[in-house]
Amino acid sequence: xxxxxxxxxxxxxxxxxxxxxxxxxxxxxxxxxxxxxxxxxxxxxxxxxxxxxxxxxxxxxxxxxxxxxxxxxxxxxxxxxxxxxxxxxxxxxxxxxxxxxxxxxxxxxxxxxxxxxxxxxxxxxxxxxxxxxxxxxxxxxxxxxxxxxxxxxxxxxxxxxxxxxxxxxxxxxxxxxxxxxxxxxxxxxxxxxxxxxxxxxxxxxxxxxxxxxxxxxxxxxxxxxxxxxxxxxxxxxxxxxxxxxxxxxxxxxxxxxxxxxxxxxxxxxxxxxxxxxxxxxxxxx
Amino acid sequence: xxxxxxxxxxxxxxxxxxxxxxxxxxxxxxxxxxxxxxxxxxxxxxxxxxxxxxxxxxxxxxxxxxxxxxxxxxxxxxxxxxxxxxxxxxxxxxxxxxxxxxxxxxxxxxxxxxxxxxxxxxxxxxxxxxxxxxxxxxxxxxxxxxxxxxxxxxxxxxxxxxxxxxxxxxxxxxxxxxxxxxxxxxxxxxxxxxxxxxxxxxxxxxxxxxxxxxxxxxxxxxxxxxxxxxxxxxxxxxxxxxxxxxxxxxxxxxxxxxxxxxxxxxxxxxx
Numbered sequence: 001x002x003x004x005x006x007x008x009x010x011x012x013x014x015x016x017x018x019x020x021x022x023x024x025x026x027x028x029x030x031x032x033x034x035x036x037x038x039x040x041x042x043x044x045x046x047x048x049x050x051x052x053x054x055x056x057x058x059x060x061x062x063x064x065x066x067x068x069x070x071x072x073x074x075x076x077x078x079x080x081x082x083x084x085x086x087x088x089x090x091x092x093x094x095x096x097x098x099x100x101x102x103x104x105x106x107x108x109x110x111x112x113x114x115x116x117x118x119x120x121x122x123x124x125x126x127x128x129x130x131x132x133x134x135x136x137x138x139x140x141x142x143x144x145x146x147x148x149x150x151x152x153x154x155x156x157x158x159x160x161x162x163x164x165x166x167x168x169x170x171x172x173x174x175x176x177x178x179x180x181x182x183x184x185x186x187x188x189x190x191x192x193x194x195x196x197x198x199x200x201x202x203x204x205x206x207x208x209x210x211x212x213x214x215x216x217x218x219x220x221x222x223x224x225x226x227x228x229x230x231x232x233x234x235x236x237x238x239x240x241x242x243x244x245x246x247x248x249x250x251x252x253x254x255x256x257x258x259x260x261x262x263x264x265x266x267x268x269x270x271x272x273x274x275x276x277x278x279x280x281x282x283x284x285x
Numbered sequence: 286x287x288x289x290x291x292x293x294x295x296x297x298x299x300x301x302x303x304x305x306x307x308x309x310x311x312x313x314x315x316x317x318x319x320x321x322x323x324x325x326x327x328x329x330x331x332x333x334x335x336x337x338x339x340x341x342x343x344x345x346x347x348x349x350x351x352x353x354x355x356x357x358x359x360x361x362x363x364x365x366x367x368x369x370x371x372x373x374x375x376x377x378x379x380x381x382x383x384x385x386x387x388x389x390x391x392x393x394x395x396x397x398x399x400x401x402x403x404x405x406x407x408x409x410x411x412x413x414x415x416x417x418x419x420x421x422x423x424x425x426x427x428x429x430x431x432x433x434x435x436x437x438x439x440x441x442x443x444x445x446x447x448x449x450x451x452x453x454x455x456x457x458x459x460x461x462x463x464x465x466x467x468x469x470x471x472x473x474x475x476x477x478x479x480x481x482x483x484x485x486x487x488x489x490x491x492x493x494x495x496x497x498x499x500x501x502x503x504x505x506x507x508x509x510x511x512x513x514x515x516x517x518x519x520x521x522x523x524x525x526x527x528x529x530x531x532x533x534x535x536x537x538x539x540x541x542x543x544x545x546x547x548x549x550x551x552x553x554x555x556x
Contacts (some may be wrong), residue, residue, distance in 0.1 A: 021307065021512040028509035041411035073517055218499050218513065221492035230491070239307040240491060242512075243361050 005041040007150035008034060010185060013085070013094050013100055015224065016049045016065050018249065019072045020241050022222040023047070023062075023163035028156050030185045033214040043150060045079035046101060053091040054269050058228060058260040061272075062086035064252065071244040082224055091269035094154065095174040098182050102152045109149050114264050154178060161211075162197055164204070164283050168271050172203075172280035179207040187214045201283045233256040291327035293423040294320055296458060297387055299371070299380050300378050301342055301497065302335045302351050304522065305358040306514045308495040309333070316428050316458045319487040327425065331365035332387060337379040341542045343398070344501060344533045348372035359515040377542035381447040384455050390427045395423055406515060426485075429452055431461035434470060437477070441544055445476070452480040460487045462494065504528045 001007055009028050016023060027045040049065045050056075050059065062083070064196050069081040161184065164175050188194045194213050198204040204211060212244040222240045230237050232255065237246055249255060267275075276283050296316055302309060319326045320326040335351045336342075345351075347371070355367040371383050399420055434457070437443055451457065461467050465521060471477040477484065495513045503510050505528060510519060522528060 025513040027512050032508045062421040076511075218496070219492050220513075223491075226491045235318045238314050238362075239310045240493065 001041050003041070005039060006148070008042045009044045009046060009101065009105065009150050009152045010042060011048060011098060011167060012015050012155040013031075013097055014050065014156075015050050015054070016047065017056075017059055017224050018065065018227060018241060018254070019047070019069045020222045020224055020227055021239075022220050023243070024072060024076075024079070024217060025216070025220055026155055026157065026187050027076075029173060029187050029216055029270055030212075031078075037207050041080070044204045045155075047073065047079065047081045048085045048097055049081070049083070051088050053089065053262045054077045054098075055266045055272075057090075057263045058269060059263060059267075060259055063247075064254060067072065068245045068248055069275055071248055073241045075242075075246070091273070093171070093174055093270070095171075095177055097176065098152055098154060102149075102182070105152065106149050121245050129220065130248055143149040151183060153183040153185050155185045156192040156193050158165050158186055158197075159186075161186045164201075165197070166282060168272070168274040168281045170266075170282055171277075172273065175283065176203060179204060179210055183210040183212070185212045185214060187216050188242055189219060190215050203283060214269070228255045228260060232257050232260065290421050290454075292325060293329045294326045295330045295332065295387070295391055295423055296427045297334060297425055298334045298428040300336065300384055301336045301340070301345055302355050303342075303497050304331070304351065304500060304514060304518055304527070305355045306495040306497055307512075308493050310362070311489070311493055312360060312367070312428055312430065312460050313362075315460050315487050316485075317364075319485060323394040323485075326424075328364070331362075333359065333430075334371045334383055334387075334426060335364060335367065335369070337372050337374050337377055338479070339375070339535045341377070341523055341539050341541055343536045343539075344498075345536060346527055346532050350521075350527050354518045354527075355523055356522055358515045360515075360517060366517045367425060379447060379543070381450050382506065384425060384427060384451065386456070391423050391425055395420075421525055424456060426456040426458050428441045428458045429460070431459055431465055432465050434459050437474070438470075441499055442541075443543075449480075450475060450477050452477060456483040456485070458485045458487060460489050460493060463488060463490050489525055495528060501528050505530055505533060 031042040
């Protein structure tokens with residue numbers, strides 16, 4: 001942007017089953033943190049609910065999860081929901097979702113550039129320049145049409161970071177590309193293991209400048225699992241999820257006892273996929 | 286088989302509400318669920334009672350704002366309301382006096398309701414026909430967090446007779462975090478042990494420790510508090526510029542009203 005700050009889009013992937021105030025807080029904490037470094041400007045937040053093919057136990061239909069996420073973000077002026085991932089018939093690796101959104105920004109950027117371009121270079125050449133721009137652009141002889149594409153960073157909690165260590169859940173090359181080419185913003189509770197986890201992995205350590213750890217001082221343990229549990233037991237979830245989400249769950253009678261048995265006994269999609277794939281999975285060392 | 290009537294309960298929460306957070310409101314929801322699950326109670330109302338400005342706590346903004354914010358926060362609730370009575374008093378009011386006031390109000394409402402029912406019997410409700418001839422008087426219970434319970438130990442803060450009246454005549458519903466367990470604290474006090482049947486301990490398994498102090502601190506630093514307090518309260522704070530570096534300095538160096546010499550009780554809680 002004109003101040004020389006790198007523009008960032010925060011992408012959160014997950015079940016959002018259902019979305020809670022804690023999920024929404026992640027965005028707020030991440031944005032505040034990145035802004036306070038003075039180097040970044042967060043321009044958008046994207047919530048990308050996982051597709052039904054993920055086969056996680058208790059995962060209700062994507063239609064509901066996307067609708068609830070949209071209800072939850074209707075009062076936000078910068079966080080939105082993208083349902084591309086949820087519409088795919090097969091489960092998609094997180095990296096693919098990152099790449100998709102990055103590509104989307106690239107195309108949008110080229111379109112914008114073309115629109116206000118002074119035709120100096122050919123379209124093809126400009127596009128090639130931009131696709132290699134991952135570093136923040138320094139303010140020197142920039143023609144008005146060429147600007148760096150915003151970075152898409154994966155927003156997550158420390159549980160996702162530590163899931164890099166679960167055998168067969170992630171492909172090593174995917175983790176590498178995520179931390180190398182995109183970046184991670186990881187929110188965790190004070191006194192957590194995230195720093196230690198990064199220290200203990202050569203790969204993560206090498207890219208630690210691209211892994212932003214944000215400490216959440218206000219303990220906020222509103223996990224979707226607990227929300228579903230409370231609902232099964234007829235307990236109130238008010239003030240833990242946005243009111244519109246609570247009302248939707250009530251109207252649609254979601255998360256009754258049967259809901260939790262969905263996909264019971266099935267293997268999580270990435271585990272199933274990677275079990276039969278050659279190549280390195282997860283972090284070793 | 287005759288259906289046993291549940292005892293109607295009103296929950297009263299006293300505090301600064303500076304500002305009201307999602308956690309303040311969660312306490313009500315947790316307490317209500319807990320009492321309902323005992324099978325013996327029916328929570329009919331929740332009352333939020335912001336403390337008067339005379340309390341003298343550091344950073345306490347004017348009651349006018351605190352009541353307005355509580356009202357906004359409770360817009361979506363159909364059973365909890367804010368009552369400004371305590372905040373409108375000229376002096377700081379002991380918690381036990383606030384309890385007495387609201388109990389008298391509740392009794393009055395109950396009695397006029399019974400009077401109307403007897404004068405104009407409608408015979409509509411099954412509950413009425415099944416319940417025993419004596420209608421059940423409502424009970425008023427003080428809703429609080431475990432930290433509030435702990436303040437009973439603070440020297441000079443409470444009069445022993447007040448604590449006794451609270452746990453004997455009214456009752457306490459105390460919500461605590463997953464990790465902490467106030468039952469030991471209760472066991473260590475003869476007074477509290479005697480009335481432990483009237484002290485309801487509720488475990489909050491979904492941790493949500495949104496302290497108002499942290500909220501004010503975040504606001505002063507220009508950090509986001511969205512999803513920790515209601516949007517309507519955030520908008521109000523911005524519109525009226527409620528929390529600033531100056532407001533945080535209010536009452537700085539002053540002693541809390543209950544601790545001031547004229548209020549010092551002779552026998553603090555000592556077991």
